[in-house]
């Protein structure tokens with residue numbers, strides 16, 4: 732998108748202190764949006780917000796009051812909330828038989844409840860504001876799922892069962908929200924593939940240790956299987972998020988879009 736593509740839009744992004752969320756915040760800011768940076772990590776949140784010279788709100792998405800405060804601060808500062816990106820998420824690599832209830836609860840709490848609470852807080856605000864323009868929705872919500880939430884299982888399914896379940900739930904929640912809020916809001920999910928990120932670096936190290944392989948070996952094998960011939964960059968995701976935040980996607984809702992270099996073709 733061009734420099735002014737999101738001029739004046741108010742865009743909040745959860746989990747944007749680092750990783751994909753941070754790159755999304757940088758891109759939306761570069762393209763003219765008023766960005767609200769938010770993260771459970773107050774230092775990362777403050778640092779990214781300072782870098783972008785914008786509002787930073789430290790918030791834990793598993794807490795309804797934090798999500799409400801995030802939206803309230805966005806509205807106090809910028810007057811409305813046009814786009815919410817429910818991006819915050821965690822990953823843990825652990826074989827199914829070793830997982831315990833606490834692992835399960837933590838994963839679903841952040842990835843599913845956190846997505847729900849941030850989405851709900853955004854929707855409550857968006858539904859009471861004026862449309863973005865005559866005939867347009869009142870706001871746009873983007874959730875961050877994953878190709879891991881799609882049906883069908885490769886070897887990795889055995890070591891991230893709770894992550895896979897959480898992302899399948901995000902896809903389902905996206906559809907429920909899209910149905911609930913149409914025609915006033917659009918709600919769509921992004922399903923990234925293998926993003927060169929801290930999350931994947933941690934996962935590669937843990938998985939390699941589990942398999943007795945050298946660090947980086949699993950990553951190289953996975954990359955070799957990507958039809959488009961390269962790992963994904965957070966910028967690829969920013970391209971899709973930009974589209975889902977723009978008027979060009981106003982007729983699209985309830986969709987979960989794979990952006991993964993062709994790893995999943997469904």
Ligand SMILES: NC(=O)c1ccc[n+]([C@@H]2O[C@H](COP(=O)([O-])OP(=O)(O)OC[C@H]3O[C@@H](n4cnc5c(N)ncnc54)[C@H](O)[C@@H]3O)[C@@H](O)[C@H]2O)c1
Pocket residue numbers: 745746747748749750751752769770771772775790791792793818819820821822841845875876877878922923924925926927928929930931
């Ligand atoms: N990295 C990948 O390959 C990949 C692939 C598919 C989907 N995703 C999804 O993309 C999203 C971002 O992933 P990433 O790679 O940038 O991960 P990351 O670990 O680099 O960043 C996640 C951010 O979320 C924050 N966070 C964690 N728990 C939180 C909470 N309770 N409340 C608020 N913030 C919280 C973290 O502090 C961190 O800044 C996640 O939802 C992830 O599941 C990532």
